[in-house]
Structures are given as C-alpha cells and as structure tokens.
Amino acid sequence: MMFDRAKFDAHFFKGNLLFHYTTTQVALEHILFENRLRISPRKNSRDPIENSNHQYSFGTWGSGEKKPLSMDVRRNSEIILSSHIKKAKQLSFCKNGDYETYANYSLRPLDYFGCFKPRMWEQYGDNYSGVCLVFDREKLELNKSHISGNIKYVGYNILDLNEYNIDLDRIIEIGEEKFIEESKSKVTKNLFNKHLDYSGENEFRIMSFCDNQYDYIKEIKKSLFGILISNLATEYAQQTLKKICEDLSIPLVCIDWSTSGIYLYER
Template sequence: MIIGHSDPHKYLYHYTSAETAITGILKFRTLRLSPYTKTNDPKESKDWLFDFGSREGRDLSTYNRNDLSGKLSQELKHKTHLTCFSTDDPSLSGVHPFDIYKRGFCKPRMWDRYAGGHTGVCLVFDRQRLIAQVEKQIGDRYSLYYGPVAYANHFVGHHPDHQEFTVDVDLLESVGIKEYAQMHLATFFQSLFFEKLTDWRDESEWRVLAFTDSDKPVDISFEQSLVGLMFGCDVTPENRKEITELNHCSGVQHEGLQWKNSRVWYDWK
C-alpha cells in the first residue's frame, strides 16, 4: 500500500468518520451508495433547469419549462446513487518519501471535511476488486457508471456544444419521461454526474454511480476489496482499537498519518 507503490490506478480512497466506520461500514462490511441529491455541491443538489428542442417543428410554447424540468430532475437525480473516492496522483514515482503528498489518503482538506477533522479514517480499496463486487451484486439490476470526475467552469448562457440541459421533446413524446430519463442519462452521464467546478479539483474524485428504481440507498458488500486503512492523526486510542478489532483476520493493512514540524509522515505503529 505504501512501499514501492507506483500504480495510480490501483487504489481508491474513501474518507469517513470513525463513528461511520465503526457503526456502519466495518461492522456490516458494506459500502453505501447514497442519493445523489445528498451531495454537498449545489451544482448537483439543486434541481436542473432544462431547455427544449424539436427536430419535428413542435410548438415548444406548449411545454411548461419549470414543471417538465422538475419532473426530469426527479427522474434523473432522485433514483441516482453514488459513493465517492479519491485517487493517487498520476505522477507517482514509487519512492514513498517523495510520493506521500501525491497519495489519495494524504489530503488534509478531505481529512477535515469528510473524516471528522482528522479523527476518522481513510479506507483503501483495490479498484478492480471493488468494481467486480459492484458489478456482481447490482450490475444486472441497475445501470452502472464509474470513473474519474472532470473539473470545468461553465458560464451563464447557452452553448451549442453542451446539450445535457436540452430536452429532445420529439423523443420524450415517443418514449415517455421515465425511459427518456434513462436515455438522456446514458448519453450525458459524464457531463451531468462526473463533472464539478475546478474549485473541487484537488479532491481527485472518482465515483461509482448507479441509476436505480427507487430513492433508497444501496449497500454493497465490499468483501476482499478493502485492502488498507489509514488512521487520521487525531483518531482516539479507543476508536483505533475498536476499528482494528473490527478488521481482525481480514487482511486489511493498518497505517496512520502524523504531523511534525509542518510535515506529514507515516505513523508506523
């Protein structure tokens, strides 16, 4: 997990609080895909407003923009679930003293935001094993998408190259809103669900996303895909002990981070 590691695509990193790790993730050995509308980015949590287009010359004034946008947002967002990770920097050298700041588990702002202010943990998953588990458990029921998040800033106004917020009313009338939502998602999932503003880019986010049939969370048994766990520098001894016991005989490698003289290093104990 640390020594000699040079493949930036091997691991995925999930920050969480000690409480969530103890009472949920590690206790039940599951990773939850939560509703997309619960994300902390207003670009994602707020309803989308769509424009309309027709190749058949339909009278677009007959469509209520706010009403149809609300219905389509409901179909696209409220049945979409995801879980989020960080990744390693692509420029890993394999020399761990120089790579530490490039690692997905060494992001101080993420420790502060998502892992209880450095009192939580960062779970380390083998990417290919985790994808295999997701596919095995829900791949035959739901549409799945996974991959890195792109970062871009877009400005107010219509741009012909960005059609993710334009409704093809001809197709909508032909197939109905539920099927249209799935078709629209399949075409524009990258720009709708895998793009954030550049202010988020240091998170190096990677997502697993499922388009489901309800608004209920989806739990995935991660089995042997959890290969490591990094403790935050301020995790309590009690939580460290309980977490270690929950992973007993699981093969999970436990490490930690510590700060000294404004520098971060591994807490090998």
C-alpha cells in the same frame, strides 16, 4: 513504530486504489459492521450546485416539416427523464495521482497518494480525527444499477443552457425507447461534472439510479485494501480498527500530523 516508507509505497502505489474518507463512528458502526458502502441521494451533497435540481429544457427546436409529437409522448418523456434525475445517488472516492508519472520513482511524494489530502481529512474525515478506507476498485462488487467514472472538472460555463437542452425531435428520428436511453446517458454524463476548484480531490464517483432511497455496495471487506487513521482519533477507535485489520490481514497506518508535515506509524 515508524511505518517503513518503502513498504508503504510498495503497498499503496497502485493505479486502481480508491480512498474514502469518513468518521470513525460511520466506519465502525456502519461500513465495517454492516460490510457495505451506502450510495446516498445526490441532493445530500454539500455542494449546492450538485444538491440543487438540474433543470432541463424540453423542446422541439427546428422541427420544420416533421410530424408534431403528441402531448402524451412529450409528457411521458419529460416524466421519465425528470424521475431519472431525482433518483440519482452517488458515492465519492479520491484516487492516487497519475500512475505513469511516478512509475519509475523509488519513493513517490506523499502528495501523490489519495489518502493524504488535508481538505478531505478536515471536511469528511471528522476534522482530522476520522479514517480513510482504501479499496481495490477492481474488487468492488458493483451491480447493473451502478455507473462509475472519473469526475470531469469544468468551469461555470458548463452550465450553459445548451448542455441542458433535451431535443424532443429525436423521438421522431430514433423512436421513444432509444430517445429515453440516449437522454438518460446525456443526463448521467452531466452528473459527473464538478467545478474545477475541486480538482485537487481527484474524484472517482459511483452513481446509482435505483428506485430505493439508498443503494449499497455489499461485501466491501473483500475489496478493502488498508485503513489509515489519524493520531487524533480515540484510542478505542485505533485499537478496534487494529483488530479488524489484523483479522483481514491488511495494514492499519496511523498519520501523525505535525508542523513539518506528516509521519506514518504502523499500529
């Protein structure tokens, strides 16, 4: 039956919701069955700017009369920071639009919602036959190895060399331990940049730098807020997800794609 738009808005119009597109197979066999989301190596990203190694230039620019660093200290710092970059893992979500802009609307345009992005359904939602999992960001169980934040969309000029210089003179000024933490912070900040052509994704990213190949957000059913599925998904997937949603007391919304846009149905 048709899904009441007012009911949809009342449930999904929140500023803290995160939308994750995936295939029905991954959703059923891994995410929902294992009750966890996987944070994968950054090198697995489809974006060649992201999956290539970030090259940082380590140097002692303008050191003047400062005491020169020993080769051991320099090399140790380079190894630690290079390892930090290589360990980077990430998990991406879409967000809703600007909450304040539409706060007083009785019905928000469908383009506001992070679950109706055609390019995301095509690229990550198994060419429109997958699912979009909706999470309450505040209920996701992140641990100390997780760093999260909004993506900053920038032009190619962000790749200017100055963004990727690591000044080893700072070790002399603040000590090696503080220098490492400061440099890690700079490296991590750069990993939240993405080319502005992707700005329509309105991405929120969770990153991890744990030593394992993968990291996980566990007990995700506690934060699961709803599921959207395409009418192009198999009947088996729709019926299986319906049972899961009933057990969790969350809505399952079916999207019917047409030449005039989309229609929503409640499964």
